[in-house]
Amino acid sequence: MLDGKKMLFSGMQATGNITLGNYLGALKNWVNLCDEYECFYCVVDLHSITVRQEPAELRKRARNLLMLYIAAGIDPEKNCLYYQSHVSGHAELGWILNCFTYMGELNRMTQFKDKSAKHADNINGGLYTYPVLMAADILLFQSDVVPVGADQMQHLELTRDIAQRFNNVYGDVFTIPEAYVGKAGARIMSLQDPTKKMSKSDENPNASIYIMDDRDTIIRKFKRAVTDSDTRIIYSEDKPGIRNLIDIYSVASGKTIAEVEKEFDGKGYGDFKLAVGETVADVLEPIHKRFDELSKDKAYVDGIIKANAEKAGYIANKTLRKVQKKVGFPERIR
Ligand code: TRP
Secondary structure (H helix, E strand, O other): OOEEEEEEEEEEOOOOOEEEHHHHHHHHHOOOOHHEEEEEEEEHHHHOOOOOOOOOHHHHHHHHHHHHHHHOOOOOOEEEEEEEEHHOHHHHHHHHOOOOHHHHHHHHHHHHHHHHHHEEEEEEHHHHHHHHHHHHHHHHHHOOOOOOOHHHHHHHHHHHHHHHHHHHOOOOOOOOOOOOOOOOOOOOEEEOOOOEEOOOOOOOOHOOOOOOOHHHHHHHHOOOOOOOOOOOOOOEEEEEHHHHHHHHHHHHOOOHHHHHHHOOOOEEEEEEHHHHHHHHHHHHHHHHHHHHHHHHHHHHHHHHHHHHHHHHHHHHHHHHHHHHHHHHHOOOOO
């Protein structure tokens, strides 16, 4: 609790290009949560180095992601937007929690299995203990709720188990976090294979709309989106491509599924795809504009980074000191 508000924590990796799926499924929904919660949105750069990164590129992407948080409408005065690497407590608590996590648990993590298959030449310890660092992120802020996608649910479950285990030994140290279930966040699928999720790590650039794509690119990608050989624009199980486009159009325009079906009754896929492209481009336009302004205002963004890292660090340290004391580390002499 801070100022009578419950704590909410989430994070995103700065690797890969942020997609429309990330925006409609996460970022957009984060904007108003600060009315109800004390929100911390972290750029999780420590997690990023579990796979090899080009340093200059990582630095640039991390800053861009932080600016994108702001450009997407998350108010940096009302939310704490910061880099994980600026708050050393993440790594310090991560170490301690490693000692409270079993290899058997980590062996079961499906994301580890997927990622080690993908990066077979670099299956490092960090990739293996990635979920423990994520647990540290969440527990450091005594988070009550964590908005996460289905793919991160297993990590959140593990976080709860670690917290329980620690509390059983040392008393009530950590708040046990829960998944934030708000209004169903949109699940946006790949434009090239609508049976899988739109992903920032997809190798085919036509599969994803990147949040920074320009209007022409957006319209072209929607035009090429994989659909079926039918012609009707209806929301149906056996039309995953059209269903995905209806979902996107619905969230982007604020219209219900039924309204969308009605609007395009009797019209063809071509008209529909163009409308989806234009609507999405309209939604992203103000974000691009704001991002552009932020890119040109280094002093302002630097100020946000400094102030928010301090705020996050202060709160993180409170938990960290308590944990260090509980496990038996010697008192600091002042
Ligand atoms: N692992 C998350 C992902 O890849 C990112 C993340 C890191 C995170 N720490 C977190 C999400 C803490 C929520 C809470 O999506």
